[in-house]
Amino acid sequence: MCGITREAVHALFLVNIGLQLCDGLATYHGVHRGMPEANPLLHASITQWGVGGALVGWKGLAGGLLLFLRLVPSRVLAVKALTLTATVYLCFSLLPWLAVFLPRWVG
DSSP: OOSOOHHHHHHHHHHHHHHHHHHHHHHHHHHHTTOOOSOHHHHHHHHHHHHHHHHHHHHHHHHHHHHHHHTOSOHHHHHHHHHHHHHHHIIIIIHHHHHHHHHHHHO
8 A cells, every 4th residue: 555554544543532632631621720712612612511511522523533534544645634633733722721731830
């Protein structure tokens, strides 16, 4: 095939799941500490369903979509899609939450 192994696709899938879990935990702790949620869709869902319900719902949906990407027959497409999603979550979720929490942990 194209030189991309199933293990590489699976590893990227696990990285994405880990990023989702980190984002969910950071969001949960951040909102409970009075920090606003920047994502308007998630913010509206938190208002309707509470923090836990909104996070379980949206993270469950994200996990299902990641599983779909994991199972895409084209490994090249799967790697590209999973790399893109990991990059987006790293830039727009993990790094912003680290910027919020890191000064509190260090200081």
